[in-house]
Amino acid sequence: MKRKICIVDDSLPASDYPDFIDETKLLDQSILRYLCHHHESWPEEPLRKLLLEILSNHTDWTVSAFLNPDFYFNHVEEEIYSPEVIIFDWDYATTSVATEEHLLNILRSTYSVVGIFTGADKKEEIDGILAQPNFQPYIESRIRKVEKWTADSVAIILDEVNKRFDSNFSFKLGQELKFNAVKALDSILVDIGEMSFDEFIWTFGHESGGNGRTITVNEFIEILSEKFRNNLANADWSETTFRNANPANVAEVLVRKLWSYRLYRFPKDDLVRVGDIISKVGGNNDEKFLVISSDCHMNQLWKKNFGSVTLIPLFANTKTSETFANRLLTAQNRSEIRNAKASSMMNLRPFDSLTLISSIPSKDIEGNVMFTDYVAFPRSVLSIDVPKPTGLEQHQVRLQSLLYSHLQDYTGEERLNLNEPFRSPLIQYCVNAITGYGAPDYPIELQSSIKGRFNENFSQE
Numbered sequence: 001m002k003r004k005i006c007i008v009d010d011s012l013p014a015s016d017y018p019d020f021i022d023e024t025k026l027l028d029q030s031i032l033r034y035l036c037h038h039h040e041s042w043p044e045e046p047l048r049k050l051l052l053e054i055l056s057n058h059t060d061w062t063v064s065a066f067l068n069p070d071f072y073f074n075h076v077e078e079e080i081y082s083p084e085v086i087i088f089d090w091d092y093a094t095t096s097v098a099t100e101e102h103l104l105n106i107l108r109s110t111y112s113v114v115g116i117f118t119g120a121d122k123k124e125e126i127d128g129i130l131a132q133p134n135f136q137p138y139i140e141s142r143i144r145k146v147e148k149w150t151a152d153s154v155a156i157i158l159d160e161v162n163k164r165f166d167s168n169f170s171f172k173l174g175q176e177l178k179f180n181a182v183k184a185l186d187s188i189l190v191d192i193g194e195m196s197f198d199e200f201i202w203t204f205g206h207e208s209g210g211n212g213r214t215i216t217v218n219e220f221i222e223i224l225s226e227k228f229r230n231n232l233a234n235a236d237w238s239e240t241t242f243r244n245a246n247p248a249n250v251a252e253v254l255v256r257k258l259w260s261y262r263l264y265r266f267p268k269d270d271l272v273r274v275g276d277i278i279s280k281v282g283g284n285n286d287e288k289f290l291v292i293s294s295d296c297h298m299n300q301l302w303k304k305n306f307g308s309v310t311l312i313p314l315f316a317n318t319k320t321s322e323t324f325a326n327r328l329l330t331a332q333n334r335s336e337i338r339n340a341k342a343s344s345m346m347n348l349r350p351f352d353s354l355t356l357i358s359s360i361p362s363k364d365i366e367g368n369v370m371f372t373d374y375v376a377f378p379r380s381v382l383s384i385d386v387p388k389p390t391g392l393e394q395h396q397v398r399l400q401s402l403l404y405s406h407l408q409d410y411t412g413e414e415r416l417n418l419n420e421p422f423r424s425p426l427i428q429y430c431v432n433a434i435t436g437y438g439a440p441d442y443p444i445e446l447q448s449s450i451k452g453r454f455n456e457n458f459s460q461e
Contacts, residue, residue: 004083069102184231378433
């Protein structure tokens, strides 16, 4: 599977051939080869030499180019295009924004290694810009500066990239993952293609107040997600098991960020779903609520749930959350709380009815992303009665799904929803905690006797 290099440089002489080259579009490898071998006078000879080096000595790579960062971003908005390496010129005659803004957008939207291709006279200017805080997360791992007259400029960049193919997760699996993902989607679309658009909506949609059947984009994705997961799992992978025998020291913020990716998704529509984590209108960020009413009931809330939706309160594990602290101190002393352990979402020792939902993302007043732990209190469950929507006939109300626009005191803005396989077990745990079960504790003497027998039977020989 060939890897991709993208060059963004307005010194490419594509504009000299308007009859068969559209300079605003992607310039593929055949165009670049033609320019290298047939165009005599290049504005910058180092760029031609760089292209010839790639085309002649690195045939395991595919190279393409754009004359301007604007053209690059226009292309990635319309096409699937994701190179591993971007060689980025610093000076452009015209761009929509400053060069450093384009560079930052590339770093934030791709996992590519970016080689800044520039003359020596720009070194101090570039160093000053790269010293800014926005570039610090990328300066060591993603950015390489290459002077245009350096003889081995291609080798400098590709040597760095080849190291990353062995050690960096995105480089090691990125191309294979994208290739298999497209194949999995194509397989699904072949199956769906046997249905007309109307047949699909009628088969999978739900009644919408007497106006036929509808399906939202999120519902559509939920229908396809399991099939996509299965197809992707059964694709041809170069490796089927990944191992690392050496412990890795991973920064806490990165662990939380990646687990947040696994735990949550961010619906953008107006539909209320089981597993949504929402806020109170005008409330503070220390308190949120988990929706535990089933999707089936909320799809026809006033017919099946009589207009009621059930929530579980969540309190942030922060120093500012006084309600949270007071509740825990009612049940345990400070020493026990300090030693609390959460080995899973359903196991927060020493509390037998609480559950911890970790790394919920939010932004502080400066726009920085924080990842906060929240503890759910299932036995503080509450139900809210939602007023019937106005402007509908009674039979339409019965078929109406619950939307956030129906709620008066709660908002779905910036909400997130728990992913599986976490959502269903958590909801079931909360329901079990609400109803409660158990038996009287054994007396201390019997507990000690039981513990003694375990110690005796499993002591080392």
